[in-house]
Amino acid sequence: MQDPKVLVALDYADLRQCMSFVDGLEPSSCRLKVGKEMFTLFGPELVKALHHKGFEVFLDLKFHDIPNTVAKAVAAAAELGVWMVNVHASGGRRMMEAAKAALQPYGDKRPKLIAVTVLTSMEQADLQDLGIELSPQQQVERLASLTQQCGLDGVVCSAHEATALKSLLGEDFLLVTPGIRPSGSEQGDQRRIMTPVEAIAAGSDYLVIGRPITQAASPKQVLQQINQELSE
Numbered sequence: 001m002q003d004p005k006v007l008v009a010l011d012y013a014d015l016r017q018c019m020s021f022v023d024g025l026e027p028s029s030c031r032l033k034v035g036k037e038m039f040t041l042f043g044p045e046l047v048k049a050l051h052h053k054g055f056e057v058f059l060d061l062k063f064h065d066i067p068n069t070v071a072k073a074v075a076a077a078a079e080l081g082v083w084m085v086n087v088h089a090s091g092g093r094r095m096m097e098a099a100k101a102a103l104q105p106y107g108d109k110r111p112k113l114i115a116v117t118v119l120t121s122m123e124q125a126d127l128q129d130l131g132i133e134l135s136p137q138q139q140v141e142r143l144a145s146l147t148q149q150c151g152l153d154g155v156v157c158s159a160h161e162a163t164a165l166k167s168l169l170g171e172d173f174l175l176v177t178p179g180i181r182p183s184g185s186e187q188g189d190q191r192r193i194m195t196p197v198e199a200i201a202a203g204s205d206y207l208v209i210g211r212p213i214t215q216a217a218s219p220k221q222v223l224q225q226i227n228q229e230l231s232e
């Protein structure tokens with residue numbers, strides 16, 4: 001596969017379990033996402049080990065801090081050689097512009113830089129708690145437009161917002177969508193969910209999928225099935 005669509009979320013507390021899971025996968029069938037739990041437990045060495053096995057890595061640390069700190073963190077991710085890194089769009093314009101500028105020196109080798117809009121675990125009531133009176137869709141559109149103005153490559157959003165975002169922001173603006181649930185799998189804590197095929201049809205460029213693959217009795221088979229469905 002040239003450009004695998006599935007980004008497998010490696011949310012494991014146990015390194016050996018994680019590595020035996022990874023050893024069952026082909027780098028051509030997916031990319032791997034390292035998030036806060038695993039990076040806090042195992043750090044950059046984990047990312048290097050995954051690179052060593054031939055996988056491209058999405059470093060999902062959702063940076064959200066003052067511009068200088070985020071710029072340094074994003075540059076550190078570039079030094080590590082990751083394929084994609086993210087920040088929170090709600091960190092604002094100056095923070096995102098600083099992150100983008102920090103990647104300039106890396107030229108073609110720079111990671112893709114994307115911003116989280118509204119987390120897929122959140123719904124209208126959660127936004128209201130934060131004093132935001134917009135619907136999730138409106139808030140996503142607002143943050144995604146800001147992200148594009150700051151020159152980033154795309155956003156993390158729910159597949160439910162993908163069609164509207166593609167028409168608002170254009171085909172080239174990347175949409176990375178978690179909250180993906182193959183039919184029959186458990187929703188868990190996710191709120192705004194879609195199946196892989198529906199998500200790609202709606203305009204998602206990459207699908208973040210964790211538990212439906214990592215907790216499956218046969219993860220490789222689930223991944224193959226998803227890739228098969230996407231290629232039909």
Ligand SMILES: O=C(O)c1cc(=O)[nH]c(=O)n1[C@@H]1O[C@H](COP(=O)(O)O)[C@@H](O)[C@H]1O
Binds near residue numbers: 118157
């Ligand atoms: O940035 C993310 O990847 C992310 C953003 C978001 O809005 N929602 C979301 O679920 N994620 C991540 O996507 C993964 C989803 O995992 P599952 O719910 O197990 O498929 C987790 O690692 C989350 O941290």
